[in-house]
Amino acid sequence: MPKMEFITILMLIFLYPFALGELRVGFYNSTCPKAEDIVHDVVQRTFNQDRTITGALLRLHFHDCFVKGCDASILIDSTKGTKSEKEAGPNRTVRGYELIDEAKTILEKTCPSTVSCADIITLATRDSVALAGGPRYTIATGRHDGLTSKSSDVDLPGPDLSVSKVLQAFTAKGMNVREMVTLLGAHTVGFTHCSFVKGRLSDPNMDSDLQAGLGKFCGGKNDTTVFLDQRTGFVFDNEFFGQMMKQRGVLTLDQNLALDPSTRGVVSEFAENAASFRESFVDAMVKLGRTGVLLGNQGEVRRNCRVFNKMSVE
Numbered sequence: 001m002p003k004m005e006f007i008t009i010l011m012l013i014f015l016y017p018f019a020l021g022e023l024r025v026g027f028y029n030s031t032c033p034k035a036e037d038i039v040h041d042v043v044q045r046t047f048n049q050d051r052t053i054t055g056a057l058l059r060l061h062f063h064d065c066f067v068k069g070c071d072a073s074i075l076i077d078s079t080k081g082t083k084s085e086k087e088a089g090p091n092r093t094v095r096g097y098e099l100i101d102e103a104k105t106i107l108e109k110t111c112p113s114t115v116s117c118a119d120i121i122t123l124a125t126r127d128s129v130a131l132a133g134g135p136r137y138t139i140a141t142g143r144h145d146g147l148t149s150k151s152s153d154v155d156l157p158g159p160d161l162s163v164s165k166v167l168q169a170f171t172a173k174g175m176n177v178r179e180m181v182t183l184l185g186a187h188t189v190g191f192t193h194c195s196f197v198k199g200r201l202s203d204p205n206m207d208s209d210l211q212a213g214l215g216k217f218c219g220g221k222n223d224t225t226v227f228l229d230q231r232t233g234f235v236f237d238n239e240f241f242g243q244m245m246k247q248r249g250v251l252t253l254d255q256n257l258a259l260d261p262s263t264r265g266v267v268s269e270f271a272e273n274a275a276s277f278r279e280s281f282v283d284a285m286v287k288l289g290r291t292g293v294l295l296g297n298q299g300e301v302r303r304n305c306r307v308f309n310k311m312s313v314e
């Protein structure tokens with residue numbers, strides 16, 4: 001029937017972008033109009049009790065996106081057969097899983113099987129940055145959740161690597177040197193365990209007052225934590241870069257950003273110009289959030305962020 005065919009073709013043309021899939025601002029406008037509000041409320045409630053959630057989510061989002069793309073593969077729990085990404089060394093101390101579960105539980109009640117775990121991470125991170133004083137930005141959604149998560153896939157750079165080695169890892173993900181410095185500005189919030197600091201207690205590139213202070217906290221046997229930004233560790237601002245310019249970086253890599261000729265200029269620009277850092281940060285986060293995303297009919301929308309749908313017991 002010609003008429004039917006015509007309608008079919010029209011429908012195909014109309015549905016084409018959906019089948020192909022793309023990230024869009026307000027992707028859930030019609031399928032789950034409350035999605036972004038629900039995530040925001042959960043983040044707000046958690047933040048009111050625990051301001052460290054901003055650092056937790058930023059790191060969770062980064063570790064997710066840099067290993068097999070922003071596909072929530074970091075959320076998968078290990079099973080008897082497979083060690084998942086979260087078991088890998090660099091994740092030891094990644095936090096924030098409970099918040100994602102809480103948002104997912106509410107979303108599954110409101111609009112079942114609609115909002116991906118990868119989008120929840122992305123939205124929650126965005127909201128937590130704004131609550132800590134950082135920029136509020138719009139971010140596209142429509143990511144799907146990945147179907148694999150293996151501890152052996154995790155190859156994140158460590159904090160003692162040189163700037164040029166770490167840059168290689170960022171370049172491999174399509175980021176330039178300015179974007180790398182910008183994203184490392186996330187270390188304006190959150191903390192590190194003393195195990196990453198011990199090796200710096202005699203580093204001549206560290207301000208001597210800071211060294212004495214860290215020596216007291218990190219000199220003992222306990223692996224306690226210290227702020228990455230020693231001046232405003234809870235506030236999302238450009239003070240991290242000010243601290244690097246004063247040799248008050250806690251991680252070797254962070255300090256080296258201010259010492260290495262390839263990155264020093266950007267560090268000094270951000271230290272002086274808060275607006276410039278904020279703008280760059282928004283652009284870099286939007287870009288980070290597009291890394292290796294699964295769209296359209298790739299992947300799935302997990303019902304439980306810790307378990308692949310095919311593994312879950314109905």
Ligand code: HEM
Binds near residue numbers: 055058093183184
């Ligand atoms: C490849 C370069 C990077 C290295 C080597 C690195 C290394 C580290 C290390 C060693 C810690 C301390 C972890 C702990 O002891 O618990 C840390 C914490 C953190 N990282 Fe990074 N990082 C990098 C890039 C990033 C990026 C790109 C972001 C976000 C966009 C980020 C966000 C954070 C945050 C927010 C924390 C604090 C976590 C918390 O408070 O629990 N990092 N990072």
Ligand SMILES: *[C@@H]1O[C@H](CO)[C@@H](O)[C@H](O)[C@H]1NC(C)=O
Binds near residue numbers: 027029
């Ligand atoms: C969703 O709504 C917002 C605000 O009205 C709009 O900016 C955005 O383009 C919409 N997105 C879609 C995919 O409909």
Ligand SMILES: *[C@@H]1O[C@H](CO)[C@@H](O)[C@H](O)[C@H]1NC(C)=O
Binds near residue numbers: 220222
């Ligand atoms: C180390 O941890 C133990 C057990 O949590 C605690 O009793 C002790 O006071 C801590 N020592 C220092 C130096 O913080």
Ligand SMILES: CC(=O)N[C@H]1CO[C@H](CO)[C@@H](O)[C@@H]1O
Binds near residue numbers: 088094
């Ligand atoms: C939260 C979590 O699963 N952390 C794991 C990260 O990796 C270390 C080392 O393999 C495990 O001991 C942790 O349990």
